[in-house]
Amino acid sequence: MDIKQYYTGPIQVNTYLCADENSKEAFIIDPGMACKPLDNYIESNDYHIKYIILTHGHGDHICGVPHYKQMFGAPVVGHKDDNFLFNDAKENLSVGMCGQKVEFLPDLYVEDGDELQVGNMTLKIIHTPGHSPGGIGILVGNVLFSGDTLFANSIGRTDFRGGSFRTLYTSVHQKFFILPDETYVLPGHMGVTTIGHEKQYNPFL
Template sequence: MEQMTMIRDTFPVGPLGCNCTIIGDPITKKGMVIDPGGDADKILEYVQARGLEIVALIHTHAHLDHFLASGELKEKTGAPIYLHPDDKFLWDSLEMQCRMFGVPYTPVPDPDFWLKDDEQLCCCNGVAMHTPGHSPGSMSFWFEDQKLLIAGDTLFRRSVGRTDLWGGDHATIEKSIRTRLYTLDEEAVVVAGHGPSTTIGEEIRGNVVVRG
């Protein structure tokens, strides 16, 4: 029997245009929200239209533009919050981050679970990959069956995430991209944290910052 295609919606949210992605299993209707960076009502509209039960709120990292709807979504769905522990210091400074960027702060509870490298995600055979550099705890999420990578702010179309913020390091992000992301299927679609999607192969050959 042919495998049913995973449910996936990606759309910009919040004041900084973070790409939020909803992933869902078409059979069980279990789903997760990756990087709920604002506009909780908009996210919930997508969830309800797909008939999903959200069982996880997963973050690629803890910069303000990737969390702004997390508290409201946890309250409305009951889903736990996931983050890599190396970004806990950023999560603890979310109010300060909002103040620096002039964004209204809404309190967010602490993460419920800490993500680990190579951890299996709760649906659609996704795997968490620790890809530090943009932040110490930056994660990417790989769905091999679908040839889909959610890269957060690690890899962009023809660019990479900035490394001049708290805990960023250019040598580290370059290593993460070369040793983890560029080893994936070249046909895989890459959903970046902001802006248009790309593919692994396109970035190996055309990324002006980190070439394969």
């Protein structure tokens, strides 16, 4: 499994590329903006982008969707409970975040427990409302893409519309903290951590 991380957009969202080197199938998580180094890496490795997956609908995570959708024609994957964000530039704050109005609806909706196949990788969708109603985590092997639900030593804000600390707390405890301690957590912002570390040291949980 080949995982690459890029900072994109004005508030440095973590955009991830995750590929199966054998089949060359890959997916992108949270394209915060068009990113030339990412485009070049995909091209030079001859990766085929099968999905563009959105952990949630905030502008910092979605401003690159039009670029990547046009470039690869891959379906955009998200949870329907964030449609009020995906589909409304006033709610997703895309104009302020990236200077363009970004509004769309996902091509493919996922629910808790759904699985997607990309090459030899099985992606398990984990619905984790709290930061936003339609927030999802994506588990691939021992790697969890946690979006803005769980950060290293921190958690996502819960003061946006549809956010709830109580809900986020329950999501993390019931859906993330049941994973093995050695599971790597690759969040929507800042650095990598593990489930074990966050269970022990996260001051918010």
